[in-house]
Amino acid sequence: MKPINLPRIAVITALVLLPELPGLCAEETPPELTLNRAIELAIQNDLRLLPKKNALQLAQMQQNAPIVWRDPELRFNTGIDLEQHYLDSALRFYPSSPWQVKADRMATASLTAIAEADCQIAETETATAVYRSYRELQCLETEILLAARSTAIKKEVAALSNQRASASLETSSESLTLRWELRETEQAERTARWNCSVMKSRLAAQTGLPADQIRTQPLDLSAPFTSIRTEPAAESALANRPDLHLLKAQLQQADSQLKQVQAEQIPWLTFVQTGYSEQSDAWDIQVAVSIPVFSRSSTKKQQAATAQFLRQTALTLSEQAVSAQAAEAEKSLERAVQELADYRKKQAGLIDATRREIKKLQELAPSAPLDRIKLEEWIVKDDYRQLQLIRAIYSAQADLLFTTGKSLPLQ
Numbered sequence: 001m002k003p004i005n006l007p008r009i010a011v012i013t014a015l016v017l018l019p020e021l022p023g024l025c026a027e028e029t030p031p032e033l034t035l036n037r038a039i040e041l042a043i044q045n046d047l048r049l050l051p052k053k054n055a056l057q058l059a060q061m062q063q064n065a066p067i068v069w070r071d072p073e074l075r076f077n078t079g080i081d082l083e084q085h086y087l088d089s090a091l092r093f094y095p096s097s098p099w100q101v102k103a104d105r106m107a108t109a110s111l112t113a114i115a116e117a118d119c120q121i122a123e124t125e126t127a128t129a130v131y132r133s134y135r136e137l138q139c140l141e142t143e144i145l146l147a148a149r150s151t152a153i154k155k156e157v158a159a160l161s162n163q164r165a166s167a168s169l170e171t172s173s174e175s176l177t178l179r180w181e182l183r184e185t186e187q188a189e190r191t192a193r194w195n196c197s198v199m200k201s202r203l204a205a206q207t208g209l210p211a212d213q214i215r216t217q218p219l220d221l222s223a224p225f226t227s228i229r230t231e232p233a234a235e236s237a238l239a240n241r242p243d244l245h246l247l248k249a250q251l252q253q254a255d256s257q258l259k260q261v262q263a264e265q266i267p268w269l270t271f272v273q274t275g276y277s278e279q280s281d282a283w284d285i286q287v288a289v290s291i292p293v294f295s296r297s298s299t300k301k302q303q304a305a306t307a308q309f310l311r312q313t314a315l316t317l318s319e320q321a322v323s324a325q326a327a328e329a330e331k332s333l334e335r336a337v338q339e340l341a342d343y344r345k346k347q348a349g350l351i352d353a354t355r356r357e358i359k360k361l362q363e364l365a366p367s368a369p370l371d372r373i374k375l376e377e378w379i380v381k382d383d384y385r386q387l388q389l390i391r392a393i394y395s396a397q398a399d400l401l402f403t404t405g406k407s408l409p410l411q
Contacts, residue, residue: 030213035134038207042130043123045208052122056115063108090275090286099263106256113249120242120405126206128402133203135394138219140196142387147189150380154182157373221386225337225393233404237326238319240405247318251311258304265301267291322403329403333396340389347382354379 043049158178197211204211238244270288277284354375361372 030215032215032217033134033207033209034217035131038134038203039127039130041207041209042126045206046122046126049119049122049126052115052119056112056119059108059112059115063105063112065108088275088277090273092271092273094271095269097263097266097268099266099268100260103256103259103263106252106259110249110253110256113252114246117242117246117249120245124242124402124405127406128398130203130206131401132395132398133199133206134216135398136391137196137199137203137214138216139387139391139394140192140199141216142219142221143192143384144189144196146380146383146387147185147192150377151182151185151189153373153377153380154178154185157370158182160370160373219390221383221390225340225390233326233330233400234323236404236406237322241322241403242405244315244318244322244405247311247315251308251315254304254308254311258301258308261301261304265292326400326403329396329400333393333400336389336393336396340386340393343385343389351379351382 158181161178200211200214203209204214207214268290270290273286273288275284276282358372358375358379361369361375365371
């Protein structure tokens with residue numbers, strides 16, 4: 001199938017818009033906004049991300065902070081007996097348990113991972129929303145071009161019908177029918193322009209750009225379409241889905257809580273004290289060891305182990321569900337791409353023959369353009385059908401992006 005003649009569509013649209021937009025040519029054309037750039041701007045301007053990013057920075061600061069011992073204590077003890085007055089002094093240290101330190105580091109790392117996954121979830125949602133808006137805006141802008149071309153064709157047919165009716169070559173019923181069809185195409189064009197304006201305003205709100213400065217990349221109806229992935233969808237989803245990252249971080253947090261309880265049940269130094277006593281006139285060192293014999297730690301350990309098991313179960317079930325979702329999204333995209341390819345293959349011969357016939361009629365029968373106009377109308381209908389199939393592909397691509405947890409698509 002030959003590509004659609006987009007320059008011709010652009011010329012027709014310019015002729016239609018020019019009377020309504022004086023001074024348009026004098027204004028500077030804004031640069032094209034790429035899809036990846038739109039997503040980056042949306043993530044930068046997403047107000048929902050500000051508190052999440054602040055929470056992430058705080059968690060990172062806490063994770064990087066060194067874990068130190070408790071502040072040492074300087075102790076004085078004064079005593080008076082019948083014979084003398086004495087003063088004892090000592091410096092007491094509280095060394096940290098290495099098992100407790102390890103558990104605390106794991107806990108702070110899990111808090112950082114939770115905050116990071118929370119940010120990634122919001123970024124993925126924003127990226128998917130902007131992807132849908134950008135692609136729909138591309139389709140609507142192309143739909144405006146096709147609607148303008150269809151309106152021009154209907155006007156030409158209506159003018160020829162009016163001439164024939166005025167010459168009494170036929171009744172006015174056909175002319176009225178064509179006028180009704182012209183009104184329908186004009187209304188479809190107005191609807192497409194309105195929808196395009198609404199979608200452009202939505203994209204402007206998402207990216208923070210003025211609506212009049214948004215100009216998307218032109219949509220090529222003849223371009224080949226493939227999936228936007230570099231690895232199997234299930235593997236990509238398991239590696240990149242931020243909700244799975246959140247579950248993994250929560251499991252890590254449950255592991256740290258279990259290790260903290262276990263550390264409490266391991267014998268360790270309560271304090272180490274060194275000092276001088278005037279009463280005995282000697283230096284001494286005292287070491288106190290905590291040996292848990294009976295406490296409520298066993299109950300806490302059981303609760304922590306149960307929480308860890310529940311987190312692990314939730315992660316396993318979620319991974320299975322995500323793998324199934326990613327596989328289905330991948331198949332949906334493949335079906336949409338295949339449907340467009342099959343349609344193009346089926347229509348290729350007919351479209352080529354129609355274009356050749358249109359060219360022949362332009363050269364050999366310029367005074368009888370009705371047949372040529374009707375064939376051009378079928379070409380426009382074919383482009384409309386391709387546009388709808390491309391819309392389905394973009395929708396499937398957005399689903400695949402969200403399912404695999406990607407923030408930026410491959411272009």
